[in-house]
């Protein structure tokens with residue numbers, strides 16, 4: 001009997017480019033690998049991206065995480081709501097204060113969406129249909145800034161007797177995303193009050209109405225001279 005070559009991806013056994021393409025793209029569309037590819041392209045300061053990366057990897061030192069590593073804890077409860085055990089999923093997504101911050105984000109751009117309980121899926125689905133991929137990377141920048149600001153607020157409560165304030169978390173995330181755009185884009189001429197108060201300004205940046213040109217990293221360093229390390233900016237808020 002003669003051996004024949006069979007393409008296992010098609011019932012007919014015949015090779016086709018479309019099946020090969022589907023096979024390759026199916027692999028790259030795996031949300032687990034896709035999430036980090038998108039994260040590193042997201043428009044936010046590097047230290048903020050690092051916090052989001054740690055959160056997505058489940059590496060934030062939450063009380064649940066520390067307890068699992070054998071650190072003895074006085075309380076396992078979420079420092080913000082004091083109602084549930086503090087896990088990454090809780091503090092960033094499920095906590096009533098976190099939920100309030102995410103609602104403010106959607107209200108800001110006049111949209112609503114189903115919110116996932118999984119951090120990676122939440123990040124992937126933080127997406128505006130009217131925007132290009134490039135502009136969605138700015139919108140995802142808001143996502144990573146929210147993560148960072150929730151964590152900063154949590155630390156203020158734990159270490160400096162701060163009080164929980166969902167509005168403040170949201171406003172700080174707006175400020176961080178505005179600062180990034182101000183420092184890194186040519187055509188971004190909005191004042192901070194326009195950015196936070198004027199929904200049409202935000203939508204212009206996040207829709208196809210206005211082209212946003214990113215300043216290459218090295219040019220930005222020369223122009224503003226703000227970088228002083230690989231991970232932080234002088235004057236960052």
Ligand SMILES: [Zn+2]
Nearest residue numbers: 078080081095
């Ligand atoms: Zn909570």
